[in-house]
Amino acid sequence: MTEHQLFEELKKLSLKYIEICAKCGQCRVICPVYENTGKEPSTARAKISLVEALLSERFIPGKRFNEIISQCTLCMGCMEKCPNDVRVDLIVAVGRFISNENHFSIVKSLLFRYLLMNSKRLGFTLKTIRPFQRFALRNSSLLPRLFKRRYIPKIANKFIREKFGILAKAGAEKGRITFFPGCLLDFFFPETGESLINILNLSGLSVFIPDRWACCGIPAIGYGDLMNAYRMAVHNARLLGDCGGDLILTACGSCGATLREHAPFLFGWAERKIEDVGKRVRDIMEFIHAEKEIRHIFQNINFPKKIFYHPSCHLKRGMGVHGEVLEVIKDIKGINLTVMEDRCCGFGGSFNLKWYEFSSEIGERRVMVLKEERPDYLLTGSPGCAIHFQDLLLKNGLHIKIVHPVVMLKEALLSGQKIPL
Amino acid sequence: MTTSQIEKGLKKIKSLFGKRALDSTEDLIIYSFDASKKESLPYMVVYPENEEEISEMVKIASEFRIPLVPRGAGSGFAGGSIAKIGGVIISSEGMRQIKEIDEKNMLAIVEPGVITGNLHRAVEKKNLFYPPDPASLEFSTIGGNVSTNAGGLRAVKYGVTRDYVLSLRVVLADGSIIKTRADTLKDVTGYDITGLFVGAEGTLGFVSEITIKLIPKPERRGTLLATFPSTENAVDAGIEIIRRGCVPATMEFMDRTAIELVRSHSGLKIPSGIGSALLLEDDGFEEAVKRSLKIMEEVCLEKGAVEVEGTMDEEKKEEMWKIRRAISPSLAKIAPLRFNQDVVVLRTKIPQLLKLAEAIGQKHRIPVVNFGHLGDGNIHVNFLFKTADEEDRAKGAVRELLRNVFEMGGSISGEHGIGMAKLLYVKELAPPRMIEIMRGIKYLFDPKNIFNPGKVIPRD
Numbered sequence: 001m002t003e004h005q006l007f008e009e010l011k012k013l014s015l016k017y018i019e020i021c022a023k024c025g026q027c028r029v030i031c032p033v034y035e036n037t038g039k040e041p042s043t044a045r046a047k048i049s050l051v052e053a054l055l056s057e058r059f060i061p062g063k064r065f066n067e068i069i070s071q072c073t074l075c076m077g078c079m080e081k082c083p084n085d086v087r088v089d090l091i092v093a094v095g096r097f098i099s100n101e102n103h104f105s106i107v108k109s110l111l112f113r114y115l116l117m118n119s120k121r122l123g124f125t126l127k128t129i130r131p132f133q134r135f136a137l138r139n140s141s142l143l144p145r146l147f148k149r150r151y152i153p154k155i156a157n158k159f160i161r162e163k164f165g166i167l168a169k170a171g172a173e174k175g176r177i178t179f180f181p182g183c184l185l186d187f188f189f190p191e192t193g194e195s196l197i198n199i200l201n202l203s204g205l206s207v208f209i210p211d212r213w214a215c216c217g218i219p220a221i222g223y224g225d226l227m228n229a230y231r232m233a234v235h236n237a238r239l240l241g242d243c244g245g246d247l248i249l250t251a252c253g254s255c256g257a258t259l260r261e262h263a264p265f266l267f268g269w270a271e272r273k274i275e276d277v278g279k280r281v282r283d284i285m286e287f288i289h290a291e292k293e294i295r296h297i298f299q300n301i302n303f304p305k306k307i308f309y310h311p312s313c314h315l316k317r318g319m320g321v322h323g324e325v326l327e328v329i330k331d332i333k334g335i336n337l338t339v340m341e342d343r344c345c346g347f348g349g350s351f352n353l354k355w356y357e358f359s360s361e362i363g364e365r366r367v368m369v370l371k372e373e374r375p376d377y378l379l380t381g382s383p384g385c386a387i388h389f390q391d392l393l394l395k396n397g398l399h400i401k402i403v404h405p406v407v408m409l410k411e412a413l414l415s416g417q418k419i420p421l
Numbered sequence: 422m423t424t425s426q427i428e429k430g431l432k433k434i435k436s437l438f439g440k441r442a443l444d445s446t447e448d449l450i451i452y453s454f455d456a457s458k459k460e461s462l463p464y465m466v467v468y469p470e471n472e473e474e475i476s477e478m479v480k481i482a483s484e485f486r487i488p489l490v491p492r493g494a495g496s497g498f499a500g501g502s503i504a505k506i507g508g509v510i511i512s513s514e515g516m517r518q519i520k521e522i523d524e525k526n527m528l529a530i531v532e533p534g535v536i537t538g539n540l541h542r543a544v545e546k547k548n549l550f551y552p553p554d555p556a557s558l559e560f561s562t563i564g565g566n567v568s569t570n571a572g573g574l575r576a577v578k579y580g581v582t583r584d585y586v587l588s589l590r591v592v593l594a595d596g597s598i599i600k601t602r603a604d605t606l607k608d609v610t611g612y613d614i615t616g617l618f619v620g621a622e623g624t625l626g627f628v629s630e631i632t633i634k635l636i637p638k639p640e641r642r643g644t645l646l647a648t649f650p651s652t653e654n655a656v657d658a659g660i661e662i663i664r665r666g667c668v669p670a671t672m673e674f675m676d677r678t679a680i681e682l683v684r685s686h687s688g689l690k691i692p693s694g695i696g697s698a699l700l701l702e703d704d705g706f707e708e709a710v711k712r713s714l715k716i717m718e719e720v721c722l723e724k725g726a727v728e729v730e731g732t733m734d735e736e737k738k739e740e741m742w743k744i745r746r747a748i749s750p751s752l753a754k755i756a757p758l759r760f761n762q763d764v765v766v767l768r769t770k771i772p773q774l775l776k777l778a779e780a781i782g783q784k785h786r787i788p789v790v791n792f793g794h795l796g797d798g799n800i801h802v803n804f805l806f807k808t809a810d811e812e813d814r815a816k817g818a819v820r821e822l823l824r825n826v827f828e829m830g831g832s833i834s835g836e837h838g839i840g841m842a843k844l845l846y847v848k849e850l851a852p853p854r855m856i857e858i859m860r861g862i863k864y865l866f867d868p869k870n871i872f873n874p875g876k877v878i879p880r881d
Contacts, residue, residue, distance in 0.1 A: 022458070
């Protein structure tokens with residue numbers, strides 16, 4: 001597949017959706033970007049009209065186009081509101097694809113084409129720069145400008161694969177299941193993966209962690225590098241397609257949504273395996289919810305904590321996983337759970353990198369309620385949201401533990417009192 | 422005026438607004454359309470923040486004869502906010518302040534860019550109520566609502582936007598700023614100038630501030646869903662309910678096709694074979710709502726309702742509303758595009774209107790779905806289409822419908838406005854003397870035709 005072929009196919013697909021956009025304007029109602037600017041250029045229909053004009057070659061994209069098309073967190077809120085089910089995510093990605101054509105960047109091709117294509121390579125690189133990162137974090141003047149004055153997650157001391165090898169075996173093995181860790185989980189938040197593995201092992205499931213997986217592709221999609229996103233999707237589909245077993249678990253809403261929804265939608269026509277693999281993907285909380293035996297473990301625990309849950313856009317809108325998470329959390333006795341407003345935190349990956357102030361302003365609106373309520377835990381299903389919230393909390397001088405729900409589950413198991421039967 | 426003169430004027434306007442003036446191709450494309458699917462590129466978009474700025478700009482525009490097009494959220498169905506012959510879009514997006522909510526006098530002073538839904542929430546916090554609720558209230562602006570005299574679901578009991586506008590501040594075409602009236606409940610000093618601006622679609626001036634009348638927030642709300650074997654039963658029931666002294670806040674009608682569509686596309690549980698349905702709602706003191714629900718139920722059963730259920734329970738109400746709200750998304754499933762007409766007839770003529778719509782749909786081979794505000798006779802007749810060929814046929818169907826509605830003594834637009842979409846029909850159907858009078862009014866306020874040219878009033 002050449003880049004040109006890919007573009008032509010995705011262009012065709014976009015036009016199908018552009019055609020049915022009624023330009024009604026409802027898309028702005030829960031748009032985090034519009035919430036901030038209050039101006040039409042931030043709306044989804046504005047972006048759609050621009051991509052439409054571009055695809056029909058009515059104008060040449062300039063700086064302003066790049067600016068407008070990059071101001072989207074890809075939260076899919078507009079898609080939830082759209083009466084015609086227009087795939088705004090696709091149209092924005094295609095818009096960025098076009099706007100990027102003229103902006104070849106060596107750093108980005110190194111990242112997408114080389115590092116994110118192979119987890120082993122990425123792990124090795126991160127390990128190499130780990131001492132430098134530690135040093136720079138202590139002397140912030142050494143940080144590149146992009147990373148100053150903001151929270152940067154630490155490269156983990158031990159990656160998931162280093163700790164568990166290729167198979168995390170359960171004591172009394174009843175079955176095996178595949179786990180796709182993804183970049184952020186494996187190299188920055190291994191405790192999420194560890195908690196997942198511990199809980200599954202406890203229930204008799206051995207966890208298989210494949211080698212040399214590629215990034216799920218969401219950063220590349222977000223950046224508009226659809227060619228590399230395609231390569232990643234194909235790589236992962238072949239790798240995971242050959243893994244035995246039935247289900248593939250993720251504990252990152254972004255990876256899950258990409259493997260299960262975005263990649264099959266964007267590239268399924270080119271490689272059937274992408275769709276087949278997508279159908280097997282489950283979020284860990286969704287999985288626990290469906291497995292009575294595992295769920296049962298948490299029903300006899302008391303864990304009196306005040307908990308706030310931020311629905312990650314990728315988990316809720318991308319994967320459609322929401323009620324399941326809440327039900328599993330509510331199984332635990334003593335928990336005081338508040339579900340936060342269902343709006344994007346403002347992270348949006350490349351959006352946060354390019355429009356940091358903007359991204360923070362959106363986030364500040366979400367943090368207000370945390371300032372008042374000061375919960376013990378803030379749970380969210382995507383590490384992207386967690387990074388952003390950590391940054392916001394630090395700036396506000398708040399100390400709230402931000403973790404994936406599965407980490408809280410493990411902590412509840414460890415410290416929670418068993419309810420006397 | 423020559424192009425170079427226009428450019429000179431635009432330069433002046435640009436320097437007046439600085440960064441709040443946009444003229445990149447991208448921005449012009451973004452501001453070239455609204456929900457009518459018509460489009461035309463403006464010369465520039467500006468975001469004024471106060472009326473003095475607007476006044477300054479109007480003076481420049483008048484000198485250089487540059488058209489000015491007021492725009493709220495651009496969610497209109499008639500193309501009212503499109504720069505039809507070019508010009509500068511005056512976006513109210515920079516004027517978003519609720520300046521005052523006066524609890525004791527029960528009024529609010531707001532800027533035109535306030536989103537109607539936000540106004541609702543702000544006044545309801547103070548136990549006050551702003552009744553007009555157009556379907557677009559979560560994104561349309563109060564300025565846009567005033568300019569189109571927007572209606573909504575609650576119009577049958579509470580009236581339309583006009584009924585809640587006490588006074589306006591308006592920037593006129595010569596740059597002068599007027600306040601149309603005192604903020605008092607009564608004021609008969611001279612003509613009703615306020616009423617002229619409400620529904621004028623920005624052709625007479627730019628509304629820069631609106632004083633809105635508020636009422637106490639009703640204590641409770643009760644909802645009733647009734648299904649009928651035929652359209653006539655539902656209409657009879659609707660008329661009789663009001664005759665018995667119960668004016669429901671909402672009286673939404675859904676025809677057979679609308680219900681069938683929702684049934685097969687939304688996943689909601691609805692029995693099959695329903696001829697039509699009414700969604701009724703009343704609000705007020707608890708005792709009054711209970712009484713209303715009882716009357717509505719009695720009348721519906723008398724008029725042959727198959728099933729009637731009334732409730733004051735929030736969750737159940739939500740369930741009932743889901744059916745009404747599911748109509749638009751369900752329509753989209755069979756045809757993404759549609760001409761949504763907002764014709765109005767006398768209540769008693771609704772069955773005739775529905776039969777007519779059906780016949781026109783069949784004649785032009787276009788699916789037609791009817792639903793809307795039965796209480797005020799404002800029925801949304803939707804002609805659905807997908808392809809260009811179907812679109813042509815749908816246009817023919819619209820033409821025929823509007824002509825017939827006019828002959829029935831009804832109106833071709835109840836709440837969307839004329840804009841550029843229905844200009845031809847006004848020319849064809851409105852009495853010439855009325856058009857003359859409107860032209861005279863336009864000339865009086867805007868002799869150079871600066872404000873939103875080519876809208877509302879047809880040319881000779």
